Amino acid sequence: MKRRRGNPPRPVIKPNIRGLIVTMSFSRFIRSGLGALLLAAFFVAAPASAQSVNPTAQSVKEEQLLQALKPGEQLSGRISIPDPKAASLIQSGRDWRAFNQETLHKLGMWSFLGMLGALVVFYVVRGKIRIDAGPSRQRILRFNTVERFAHWLSAVSFIILAITGANVTFGKLLLAPVMGPEAFAAWAQYAKYIHNYVGFAFMAGVFLVFLVWVKDNIPNAVDVRWFAAGGGLLSKGHHPPAKRFNGGQKIVFWSVVIGGFLLSLSGWYLLFPYSTTLADVQWYATIHGVAAFVMIALMLAHAYIGSIGMEGAFDAMGSGEVDLNWAKEHHSLWVEEEMRAGKLHPHAAGQPAE
Amino acid sequence: MARMKFLCDADRCIECNACVTACKNEHEVPWGINRRRVVTINDGKPGERSVSMACMHCTDAPCASVCPVSCFYTTADAVVLHSKDLCIGCGYCFYACPFGAPQYPKTGNFGSRGKMDKCTYCAGGPEADNTAAELAKYGRNRLSEGKLPLCAEMCSTKALLAGDGDIIASIYKERVAKRGYGSGAWGWKVAYKETIAI
Numbered sequence: 001m002k003r004r005r006g007n008p009p010r011p012v013i014k015p016n017i018r019g020l021i022v023t024m025s026f027s028r029f030i031r032s033g034l035g036a037l038l039l040a041a042f043f044v045a046a047p048a049s050a051q052s053v054n055p056t057a058q059s060v061k062e063e064q065l066l067q068a069l070k071p072g073e074q075l076s077g078r079i080s081i082p083d084p085k086a087a088s089l090i091q092s093g094r095d096w097r098a099f100n101q102e103t104l105h106k107l108g109m110w111s112f113l114g115m116l117g118a119l120v121v122f123y124v125v126r127g128k129i130r131i132d133a134g135p136s137r138q139r140i141l142r143f144n145t146v147e148r149f150a151h152w153l154s155a156v157s158f159i160i161l162a163i164t165g166a167n168v169t170f171g172k173l174l175l176a177p178v179m180g181p182e183a184f185a186a187w188a189q190y191a192k193y194i195h196n197y198v199g200f201a202f203m204a205g206v207f208l209v210f211l212v213w214v215k216d217n218i219p220n221a222v223d224v225r226w227f228a229a230g231g232g233l234l235s236k237g238h239h240p241p242a243k244r245f246n247g248g249q250k251i252v253f254w255s256v257v258i259g260g261f262l263l264s265l266s267g268w269y270l271l272f273p274y275s276t277t278l279a280d281v282q283w284y285a286t287i288h289g290v291a292a293f294v295m296i297a298l299m300l301a302h303a304y305i306g307s308i309g310m311e312g313a314f315d316a317m318g319s320g321e322v323d324l325n326w327a328k329e330h331h332s333l334w335v336e337e338e339m340r341a342g343k344l345h346p347h348a349a350g351q352p353a354e
Numbered sequence: 355m356a357r358m359k360f361l362c363d364a365d366r367c368i369e370c371n372a373c374v375t376a377c378k379n380e381h382e383v384p385w386g387i388n389r390r391r392v393v394t395i396n397d398g399k400p401g402e403r404s405v406s407m408a409c410m411h412c413t414d415a416p417c418a419s420v421c422p423v424s425c426f427y428t429t430a431d432a433v434v435l436h437s438k439d440l441c442i443g444c445g446y447c448f449y450a451c452p453f454g455a456p457q458y459p460k461t462g463n464f465g466s467r468g469k470m471d472k473c474t475y476c477a478g479g480p481e482a483d484n485t486a487a488e489l490a491k492y493g494r495n496r497l498s499e500g501k502l503p504l505c506a507e508m509c510s511t512k513a514l515l516a517g518d519g520d521i522i523a524s525i526y527k528e529r530v531a532k533r534g535y536g537s538g539a540w541g542w543k544v545a546y547k548e549t550i551a552i
Contacts, residue, residue: 059365059401062538063549077405078397080371081388088454089393089407090544097416097450168422168444176424185423185440192442273445282449 071095072279088278096282100169104289108169111297119304129310132237136325140338142316147212151317154205154256160198162296164191169289199267206260213253216244222333223247232330244334252302255295262291356518357432358475358497359546360506361526362406364537366513369394369404373505373514377408380476380504381493384459389473390505403537406505406514409434409455409473410545417447417456431497433475438491443467452544475516476503523550 065075079087143151167175167188176184226232226247229240233248240246245253266284273281306313312326327335369392377383377390390408411434418426418434425440426447436447447456447470458467469491478495481488488495496504506516515522523539527550530536536552543549 059403059535059537060395061552062364062540063543065395066543075395077393077395079391079393080369081374081391083386083388083391085454086388086391087393089395089405090541091452091454094416094450094452097419100420100446100450168446172422172424181424181440185425185442188423188444189442192444270445273448278449278454285446285449 066090072283074278085274085278091278096286099286100289104169104293105173107290108166108293108296111293112300115297115300119301119309123304123309126233128308129233129305131311131323131326132239132329133325135312135323138324139315139321140324140327140335141320141343142322142327143320145320146208148317148320150205150208150212153201154209154260157198157202157205158295158299161195161202162292162299164195164198165292166296167191168195196271199264199271202260203264206256206264209253209260210257213245214257217250217253219247219250223250239329239332241332242330242334243337244331246330252298255298259291259295259298262287263295266291355430355432357520358411358517359432359519359522359542360408360410360475360503361515361522361542361550362540363513363515363526363529364395364403364405364540365533365535366511366529367392367404367406368511368513370510373406373509376504376508377473380496381474382489383493384471387457387459387471389455389457389471405540406509407453407541408505409451409475410453410541411473411475412452412545413547416450416452420446420450422446427480429477431475431477433477433497435474435477435479435492436470436472437480438469438471439480441469443469447472453541473503476501519546526550 069075074088075090076088168191171184171188171191175187179187220243222241222243223246226240226242229238231246231248232239266288269276269281269284270288276284306317312323315322315326324335371392374388374390374392378388381389383389390406392404392406394402394404396402411432413432415426415428415434417436418424418428421436422444423440423442425437426434427436428434443458443466445458445467448454448458455472456470457472458470460466460468474492474495476494476496478484478488478498479492481491483495483498494504496502501507503516506514509515515525526536526539530550530552538552539550
C-alpha cells in the first residue's frame, strides 16, 4: 500500500468570501466605484491577512482545550447519536482513579486497623467497664420496641452494607487470591445486588433513628462537662452526669445521621448514575467511600462499648431494659427524670424483662 | 510486539460517522451502545473539528485499575480487553474512563446495568479466537486474522488511523509537516501520557 504521496503545491487560500466575489463577477465588480473601493481596501489589508491567514489551519487545538479545562470539567461537543453522555470527548485528570486505588485503600485500612488496635489497647488497659455498685436486681426501660427496631434495622443493614461495600474496595486484594477470579466475581455480583437493595433498609433505619432520638440529642452544657471529665472512660468509679444520651453518644448519633445522610445521598446517585454528570458521580463515589470507612471505624467503637466493653450496656438494645445501677452511673440525670415522671417500674430479679 | 493505538486526525475527519456505523454492524453491538462515536468540537463555529473517539486502549488503563473484580487485561499488542464473565456491572470503569468508553446494555437502575461493553480494537475477548462465544460477547476478532479495526480501515478520508503507535504517529507527523497545521493527536496525552509534537 502506498501510504505517503506528495501533495501538489497548495495555492495560498484567500478568505472565501473575497475570493468568491473576485472570481464570480470580477469585471462588473471592478467597474463599480464601490467595488474599486473595496478592492483597494482589500489590497491595503492584504499584507496583514491574505498572505498569512490559512482558514483551514485556524482550528481548535486539543492541547489548548485541555489546558483550559478546570478540574471536573470535560471536553465536550455535539454528537449526532441519541446519547447525550457520548458528547463528552475527554475528561481531564485521573484524580478519581488515584483516590479510589490509593487514598481510599489507605483510609480504609488505617481507619479499620487503627480503631481495632485502639480498642484492643483500651480493653487491655481499662478492661471491661463494670457497674461500680454492682447489679441492682432492678431494671428500668431504656429503649422501647420502636427505638430498638430503628437501631437494629440500621445496624444490621449497616453491617451487610459495610461487608458488601468493603468488598468493592478490598475484595480483589483479600478475597480474590483465595477464592479465584470466577468465584470471587460471582460473589461480588451477589454482593453488589445485596448492597444496592439493602441500602434502602439502611436509609429507612437512619431516618427512623433520627426521628426517635433527635429530641434527646441536642447538645447542651451537660455534654461540655461530660467531655471535660473525659466521659468517665479513663478513670474508674467516676461518672460525669448525663441525661438520656451523654456527649459521646450524641457524637455517635450525629455521625450516624450526617454520615448516613451522606451515604444515602451519594449512594442514591451511584444507583442512578445517569441522572447527573460524570464529574459529579466521581465526587459522589468519593464521598461514599470516605463516609463509609469513617462510619465503619466509628461503629466498631460503638459496638465495642455497647457490648464487651461495658457491663450492662448491651441490655439497652437487647431487652431494652437496663440495670438501675448502670443507669444511675451512666445516665444519672435521665434516671432522675424518669423517676420524677413515675416511669420506673422495678422488676424483681430473675423475672423476664418484658 | 506492536503497541496498538488509535489516532484521529481531526483535520481530515468529515464527521461522516461511517466508523460508528461500521463498528456497530461489524460487532452486532447491543442496542443503545456505540463503541465509537464522533464528537464535533465548536460545532458551527470557525475552526470546528470532529473527532472520532472510542476506547483508546490506555497505557496503565484507569478502568483496569479501579475494576473491583479485575476483569480487564492487556494483550501483547497493548489492547485493553475485558472479560464479560467476570464483569459485575458496577460502573466503576465508566466513572474512571477519560473517554466515556465503557457502556452498559441496560440503563436500568438499582445497578442492573448488565455486562460492560466497549471497543475491543476488533480483538475479541478472553475466549478462543473466532469462536461463536467470542463473537456473541465481544464481536468480531479481526486482529487475529491480521486485519486492523474496521473503523480505521474503512475511514474514507483516512482520518482515523489504527496500528502500531510509532507508525501512525509518523504518518500524522508527516501530514502535519506537509500541510503546516494539526489540531493534535486527540486523547493521546490522556491515554498514553505522551503526545505528538506539532
